[in-house]
Every structure is written in C-alpha cells, then in structure tokens.
Amino acid sequence: MQYRQTQVMGGYWKAALCGLAVDRHGHFYAAGDSHICMFDAAGRLVRRWASARPALAVGVAVDGAVYVGEAGQIEIFDAGGKLIDTWRDQARLGRVTAIGFIGDSVLAGDAADRAIRRFERHGAFLNNIGKNNPVNGFLIPNGVLAFAVDAQGIIHAANPGKHRVERYTADGELRGHIGRFHGTDPAGFGGCCNPTNVAVADRIYVTEKAGPRAKVYDFSGQLEAVIAADVFDPNCKNMSVAVDGRGRVYVADTVKLAVHVFEQVTV
C-alpha cells in the first residue's frame, strides 16, 4: 500500500498548529493559534473564527457542533462558528489535547492529568478512562494526550511512554493494545515516547516524532504502510493526524505550520 502527497496547506498559522478533525461531509477543521479554520474537501478556506484561548484540539460531533479543546475549558461552536457553550473545569480539563465522541457522550483528553474524561452531552462528568493503573494515567512526557474513536465505539488512545496504542471501552476498561518499542524496525515505535498522535477510521493511523513519520496499522497491529517520513521538518513533535471517510490522511507539520494531505495510491 502506498500513499502520495496531494496537497500542502500552509500560511494560515503563525505560532502553533495543534489539532485536526474531519466531519461527516468531508470538511476539514484545524485548531491552531487561537482560531479554528474550516476547509472544504478541495482545501479552500471556508470559514475562520477565533477561540477565547489558544486552541489545542478540535472535534466535530454528529450534529455538526465543533468542540474546541483549550487550557481549562472546552468551547462549543455551531457549524457557522458561533459560540454555543463553554465547559469550564480547571481540574478535569487542565489541557484538553484531544476530543472524541461515543454516541451521545463527549470525550476529552486531559494532558495535564493524563486521563481521558467522558462527559454526557450537556457537560456532566461521567467517568475517567485510563486512570486505572499504577502510574495513575497515561505516560505522556511529550505533553499531548491523543486518542480517536472507531465506528464500534472503541477508544484507541496513544500511550507514548509505553510505545503502544491502547484500546478502551467507554467505561474505561482496557481491552488490549497494539505496537511495541523498536529502535530500527519501522513496524515498531522508536525513541522515548512514540506514537504521539492517533486517528482511526478503517485502520489505525499514527504519527511519531524524532524521525517524524506517519504510519498506518491494521487493527491487529500489523504495519500496513509508512505514509510519509521525509516531508516533515525533523524537529516536529506531536503532529496531529486526521482521516476522512474516503481514506485521505491529514497530518500537521508543527514546525513549518502546514497541513500535509495524503491519498492512497491504487496500485
């Protein structure tokens, strides 16, 4: 399986490019600096609106509401960019670096406390995910907690300190994991904390740092392809990744502040 780069979207961000998300219609959202950009499927900027604090993550719910993760809060906007609601919780939403949805509940990855929080749709806290282990959370020295939810409602969370992507249910039960450490084998995760980010559709897509690359695994943990390695700035860290329904992969270059778009090549 091979991928080729079809587009590079840049010039919209000045300081940081943190979160990527794709909605059901193929629109692509990027959280960076203190604003959210919305692009159409061809890569043209449709809309851009500001967030109250630097935007760290973005997720789009089934009804089209855009959830933006920030430090200490989550802001909810409608599809037109108007603010609907703000959930403030310094203890539980210290630094929200990933957003996901299971059914009616909203999941927020809190990097400050190293756990995934589950809220019901009006903001009431339900349970923690990933806290039930001796280190009391995920091991994320890289500073970002990333996860994605698949079509079956299983949460695939990157645990970089352990070099694996773990599977959890909505109640926080650990079901299994894929991946292992390896310094030279491309199928393994290298360095001290990899993979840093994860996205899931029909397969599991991950990004790594220090030798930045994006890879694709199937659900049993077999490496299917290395999407790209050389196109990213070598100093990239915590590259956000998103996948749309047609298998297009979006990867953020956090140093050059651009989004690379890859498509699968039919061999």
Add this chain to the structure above:
Amino acid sequence: MRRARILVVVLYTALACAQSIPYQRPVDTAPQEKTIGGGYKLPAVEKPLPRDAWLQVLDVAMLAAAMGVSVWIVLRRRSRKWLVGLAIGSLAYFGFYREGCICPIGSIQNVAVALVDPKYSIPMVVTATFFLPLVVAVFFGRAFCGGVCALGAMQELVLLRPVEVPRRLDRALGLLRYVYLGLAILVAVRPALGRDFLICRFDPFVGFFRRTGAPHMLIIGGVFLVAGMFIGRPYCRYMCPYGGLLEWCTRLARRGVTITPDKELDCGLCAEACPYGAIEKMRAVRRNCLYCARCYAACPRDGELAHAKLVQLA
C-alpha cells in the same frame, strides 16, 4: 492536480525563505512529584561551587606578603639561603598548589582587554595581581622576579652552570620580550570571538604544575628547563612580557639592589656569580637584576657590611 502542484511549490518556497524557524521548548511536560506519587521526592541537582572568594583574596595577600619577604631578604637580610627558601615556598604555593593560575604575567592580557572592551569587566583580584608587582618594582625593583614568580623560581632552582651570554646578544634577545608583549596584547584585545590569550597558551611550566597538558606546552616547558640549566632564566630574560614592564618600572626604583663598593676589594666575585649580567664594572645594573641574591652569597665581605650604611651607585 496541476494547481495543487503549483500550490505545493509556491508554499514550499515561501516557507523555505521564511526567517529562521524559532525552535522553542514547549510547555513543561515532565512528570512532577505529585504525578509520580509513591512518596517520591525530587532529588536536588548538585551545584558544586567554585573556590570561595576569600581564598582568591588570600592569594593576593600571599602575593603581597611574598613580595614583602623578598624585598626584606634581598635588601635587608641579603641572604641567598633565605631567597632559595622563599623560591621553593613560592613554587609550592603559586606553582603546584594554585597551578600557576592566575599570574601577573597572564593578567597583562586581562587588563589590556578590560581597558579596550567596555563589555569585559575584570575581577578586582586580577587587577591587584597585575599592579602589585609593578608598584613594588617602582620602589624596590624586581622583587617579584626574585623569589615570588613561580616560573622564575622553577628556572632559578634548575640553574647549574650558568654560561655567560655576550652583551649584545643579551640585549638583542631582550627585545623579544617586547615583541611578545605587543603580540600578546594585540591578539588579546581582538573582539570576543577572535580573542586568544597567547601568554597562557604558551606558558612554559603550567603543564608541569597541573601534571597534565597539551604536548606543545610540555615540550616548550622541557626546552626552557633544559636551557635554564645552562643559560640563566631564559624565559625571564628573553621572553617574559611582564619582565619587560618590570624593567621599565625598576628604572624608577628608589631603593634597589646594591652591592658592596670597596676600592680595596674589587675582587669581582659578585660579577662572576651573577648569571644575569646585572653587575657591570662592579656596579649593579638594576634593571637586569632578578633579585637572586647570588652576589651576596659570593661576596666575602658582605656579611660584615650587611648593616653598614652603603653607598648607592648606578
């Protein structure tokens, strides 16, 4: 597709031409004590401190004291034995214990840079180290060279059979000191990135004091030691830039070294004993005198005249 490719090219060029990317360390993400739990306490990072400031002041005090003792030994006590004792003591303290650094010779460079570069400021200890021997020289002569300078003491103690250097050659070689002085200052006052301290780099004996060193330093040191066995104090007389400065100051000295003038006993033993050419025609040539006190040791009459009033000549 073509548009996308053009877009890629344009964007890449734009990004490549951008100013140097400021790589910044992100938010501090290291796990803290609370996160690690289990009663873990952050171990303190060791921070070994340098030598206490008062010890550096002590060094300057020792320098002053040693020079005072040197003046007393050569001008009052007039004893070679005591001077050798002082030389050994200085070698031990300033040489092997303090490892020869900081020394007044090297401090020329620091002072030169401090005078020229407004951003370079010099510790007071170094200023004192530079000026003290000069001030003593203005009054009493080269007391520093006598038993205090570690480099001098080293050469002083290895001198076996001094060979007399012909006068003209001696004078000519003596000019090398000023060349070295000029070169050292020139190279030292260059802007910070090009600055080099030649005197420190080519110090002959600091490699022995430290018991380790670059090959070129040890070789230079060996050469000077071997040469010093036959030629009296070659580094001091022909290479030392500070010696050049001291020589100028000695010309103004009020009380310097004196030898016994006695018409009856112009035996010339003192002139023979002096390895540095500091006695000419039975008179002391103060600017060449390195305060070694060999002339007193050789004089058969010096003992009885030690406390007599002496006539100063030259």
Add this chain to the structure above:
Amino acid sequence: MSQDLSRRDLLRDVVRGTVLAVMGGGALFLVRKANGQVVWQVDATRCVNSRLGELGVEACNLCTTQCVVALSAVRAVNDHAKCGRCNICPAYFNITSAVDEKGYPSEKLCPRDAITRKPIGKVDPEDPANNFYEYFIDEKKCDGCGKCVMQCKEPLGLGSIVLRVRYDKCVDCNRCAIARACPKDALVRVPMALGSR
C-alpha cells in the same frame, strides 16, 4: 655634580610619581568596572549537543578532549525537574541497538556507564513499562562526551540533560581551552550566580 644628582633624583621622583598616578588611575578605572566572581559555563543555547534545531549530527565531544584537567571539568547533568522519567530513555539506552526479548534495547549509550536507572514512585512489580524511572548521572564517571545530551535533546527527549562546567573540577583558566576550540563559542564567562544555577 651634586646638583646634577639631585636634579636627576628629582626627575626620577617626578616620573615615579607620574607612573604611580597613572597606575593608580588605571587600577581605579578597572576596579570600578569590576564584577564579582566570574566563572566559565556552557551556554546550552549554543552548544551543539543541546541546541535546538541541530539534528542528525554526531555528538560533539570537544569538552572532553580539550579540557586541561585530566577528566574534563565539563560533565552532563540531568535536571530531574525536567526529566520525563521515561521507561525507554534514549540517553540511557542506545535505541538503535537490537531489542532483546524483554522489549528493551540491548545496549547502553554511555561509553563509561555513568548513568544509572531506577524505578520511582509506586512501582509495578509485574509490568516494568508501568513505572516512572529516575536517571542519575554519576559525575565521577562522566567525562562530558555529550552523547546522552544529544539524545535527550528535543524533540527526541525533553532536554533535561545538559553539559555543565563543574566548579569543584574546573581550574578556572584565564583562557579556557574548550572555549578556544568550541566551534559555536558556547563556553562563556558568566557571573557566578548565573553559572552555578
């Protein structure tokens, strides 16, 4: 004759006075500029091993080879407050070496074996990956070769290990030999308060 002598003496006295005055003036000028103790220290923003952005280069070991002291006065220091406490530390392990059956790299990075690793906090007896680990550099063994510093640098690590001049070893040369050799001029003179931080 005596007049000549006294004139000569007077001249000499005058010159001596002038020279002393000049020296005094010079000394005063320098003393007014004087600072406290200054010491040599490694500037981490310039040192190749810890400077951000410099990737894919060999660790620079000039600090080891150039220092006049037998075992270099520059050592690697791990700032525990910034350390990630990772299970597989790229500064401790040689992460390009073969992986053993337990899942760890088989070789250690430090050529002098100066880094020790121990689990801290609540230790999980079953799964060693489930722990925080503390990495401690033994300064008696470290020679400042910089390999661990280069591996700990961002983005691979968190940059908690840096090269520092240790003042109980540094003889405080007038012109530091490492400073002369360093291609990035990373050895600088700083006030002691700054250098010992």
